[in-house]
Amino acid sequence: MNRLRRRLLAGGAGALATAGLGTLSRGAWAQGTTELPFVNGQRKLVAYPEKRPLIVLTSRPPQLETPFEVFNEGVITPNDAFFVRYHNAGLPGEIDADQHVIKIGGSGVGKPYALTMAALKSDFKPVEVVAVNQCSGNSRGFFNPRVTGGQLANGAMGNARWLGVPLKDVLARAEPKNSAREVTFNGLDIALFGGGDFVKALQMNHAMDGEVMLAYQMNGADIPMLNGYPVKLIVPGYYGTYWVKHLSEIEVVEQPFEGFWMKPAYRVPDNDCACVEPGTTPSATRPIGRFNVRSFITSVADGGRLRAGQQTVVRGIAFDGGQGVREVAYSTDGGQSWRGAMLGADLGRYSFREFTFGFTPEKGSHDLRVRAWNRSGQSQPMEALWQPAGYMRNVVESVKVTAI
Numbered sequence: 131m132n133r134l135r136r137r138l139l140a141g142g143a144g145a146l147a148t149a150g151l152g153t154l155s156r157g158a159w160a161q162g163t164t165e166l167p168f169v170n171g172q173r174k175l176v177a178y179p180e181k182r183p184l185i186v187l188t189s190r191p192p193q194l195e196t197p198f199e200v201f202n203e204g205v206i207t208p209n210d211a212f213f214v215r216y217h218n219a220g221l222p223g224e225i226d227a228d229q230h231v232i233k234i235g236g237s238g239v240g241k242p243y244a245l246t247m248a249a250l251k252s253d254f255k256p257v258e259v260v261a262v263n264q265c266s267g268n269s270r271g272f273f274n275p276r277v278t279g280g281q282l283a284n285g286a287m288g289n290a291r292w293l294g295v296p297l298k299d300v301l302a303r304a305e306p307k308n309s310a311r312e313v314t315f316n317g318l319d320i321a322l323f324g325g326g327d328f329v330k331a332l333q334m335n336h337a338m339d340g341e342v343m344l345a346y347q348m349n350g351a352d353i354p355m356l357n358g359y360p361v362k363l364i365v366p367g368y369y370g371t372y373w374v375k376h377l378s379e380i381e382v383v384e385q386p387f388e389g390f391w392m393k394p395a396y397r398v399p400d401n402d403c404a405c406v407e408p409g410t411t412p413s414a415t416r417p418i419g420r421f422n423v424r425s426f427i428t429s430v431a432d433g434g435r436l437r438a439g440q441q442t443v444v445r446g447i448a449f450d451g452g453q454g455v456r457e458v459a460y461s462t463d464g465g466q467s468w469r470g471a472m473l474g475a476d477l478g479r480y481s482f483r484e485f486t487f488g489f490t491p492e493k494g495s496h497d498l499r500v501r502a503w504n505r506s507g508q509s510q511p512m513e514a515l516w517q518p519a520g521y522m523r524n525v526v527e528s529v530k531v532t533a534i
Contacts, residue, residue, distance in 0.1 A: 164197065166283040167432065168271045180354040182210045187280050191216035191319075192356060196285035199401030201447055205474070205482040206260070207288035209349050211265040214356045215265050215286065219314070220320035222376055227360040232344070234300060236381030238310035242302065247360055250344065253293040257343060261366040261480035262289045262449050263373055266396060266418050266423060270520035275408055282428060284527075289449070289482040293362050294345035298338040301382065306334070308386045313337040315363050318376035329385035330372050330505075332365070341366050344377060347509055366480040367420050369521075371396050391511045397519070404522050405515035412517070420451030421512050422524045425458055425485075425502035430529055437534040438493040445469075447482040448502035454479035456505045460487045464497035465512060465526070471500065474520040491533035498529040 161175040161183035175183040178194065187193035194214035200207065227247045235242030265286035267279050301313065314331045321327065323341050336342065343364045345353065353359045358375030364375040365372040371391070399412035404422075425448035436442050448455045454476070459468040474484030485500070503509045514525040 138375070145375070164529065166281075166422070168281070168283070169276075170281065171271065171283070178214075178356060180210060181214075181356065184211070184214070184281075184287065187282065191221070193220045193280055195282055197497060198283065198285050198369070199431075200285070201426065201482075202445060204291055204478060204485050205447060206349060208476065209290070209351060209354050209357070212263075212288040212290065212354070212357055213265065213286045214349075216319060216375075218319040218321045220300050222318040222324045225318070225355075225360055225376065230360050230378075232361065232377055232380060232433045233302075234238065234380045234382075236314070236383050238307050238382030238384045239301075240305035245300065247346065248293055250300075251346065252448050254299050255297055256293055258291060258293045259341070259366055259480060260291050260477040261364060262287060262421070262482060263364075263370045264288075264421060266369040266371050266521045267519070269523040270515070272523060273515070273516060273520045275516075275517055279520050286370075289447075291350065292343065292345040292393075292507060293347035293350075294343040294364065296340050297342040297344060297363075297380075298340050299490075300344060300380070301337065304382065305381050307353070310334045310382045312383050312387050312511060314379075314381045314383060314389070315372075315374040315377060316358070316379040316381075317358070317374045318378050325389055328373055328374070328391055329387070329389045330363075331383075332372065332394050334382070345408070367450075369396075369418050369421065373419065373534060375456045396521075398521055399517055401512075401517055403463060405517050408516040409456070410518075418521055421449065422522055423450040423455075423502050423504050423508050424448065424524045425500045425510065426527060427498060427500055427529045430498065430531055432529045432531075434529075434531045436489075436491050436496075436531055436533045437462075438491055441488050441490045443486055444489050444498065445484065445486050446500055447484055449482050449498070450479075450502070450508065452477045452479050452503040453504040453506045453508070455483040456507075458483075458485040458500055458502045461499045461501075462489055462491070462496055464528070465499050469502070492531050496531050496533060498528050498531060 174186045177183045185195035196213045200211045232245045268286040270280035301472040345364045363374040395490040397415035400414040400416040429445040471485040471487040
């Protein structure tokens with residue numbers, strides 16, 4: 131398995147490098163184009179190693195968006211369709227899991243140590259969680275007025291079954307001190323042209339909550355290279371910026387960590403809505419944290435056509451930052467009236483939750499909308515909120531269809 135994995139990684143590294151120079155090697159090949167529903171939305175579809183054709187935002191570093199129709203295949207996102215987001219262009223060319231080591235140390239522990247993949251799997255009791263990973267800038271391309279950053283549609287998210295070890299168990303072996311404040315995480319990807327490593331931090335009580343984990347399997351298989359093989363930090367309910375790939379170093383520190391990727395990067399307005407008036411700058415910010423509530427129709431596309439007088443079963447997904455989805459309502463008249471949708475199986479409070487509703491349209495145009503609530507009563511705004519970074523969009527989406 132490791133020999134096969136190393137071969138794939140070597141091919142993948144070449145593909146990424148050449149793709150960054152404007153050509154594609156045998157490891158990654160173009161599969162046509164797609165048009166995202168906003169200005170300058172034309173994108174290439176490219177198949178990278180271990181991936182089906184995905185929407186390319188950038189090739190170096192790779193930023194690959196999942197085509198939205200994938201989310202109608204089921205609540206679990208297939209590994210080969212899962213979105214990819216890197217910040218640094220220096221990706222590891224090959225990784226031998228037998229040689230990979232995670233260093234656990236820092237001034238906040240009494241017994242630093244090195245952890246091999248074999249020890250991670252044998253020395254600790256594994257746990258499993260179904261959890262959504264979502265890019266902070268998912269849907270940024272829809273912001274109005276437009277903002278800088280990757281112009282993504284709604285496909286920079288995915289839901290997977292993660293198997294690994296609770297971070298708290300790994301940290302406990304290092305004997306954290308009472309003075310420990312935060313835990314930082316680093317991976318193998320590096321910056322090529324200045325800038326620092328992509329280091330993220332969690333507060334100590336969060337790191338020790340038993341839910342943050344070091345995952346080594348995704349949907350029953352090795353984690354794909356482009357999603358963080360051989361071990362990835364999983365932070366359920368939190369945006370993907372915290373989900374460090376190719377995890378190689380964990381440090382417990384005694385002071386708040388203020389590296390670039392915590393401050394000034396990945397900050398949101400420090401208020402209840404994490405928003406400001408369009409075109410303005412927030413007076414105070416905080417690190418981005420948990421997901422807000424979101425819901426999407428997946429079985430019917432905007433601009434789609436339905437058969438008049440015939441019932442259509444409309445499907446979709448909803449999720450939030452960990453309270454769990456309580457209900458989903460739907461409207462077929464642009465939000466003038468609402469009814470309750472039927473919720474599907476509950477795979478856990480961090481997972482996508484499927485919903486369905488029946489709709490028998492009369493001939494003409496219809497505006498379909500869905501709105502979710504979590505168990506704390508939080509919901510989605512009817513009008514889009516705005517912030518200069520283009521994070522955390524969760525407006526009630528409109529899907530306009532025509533019955534013929």
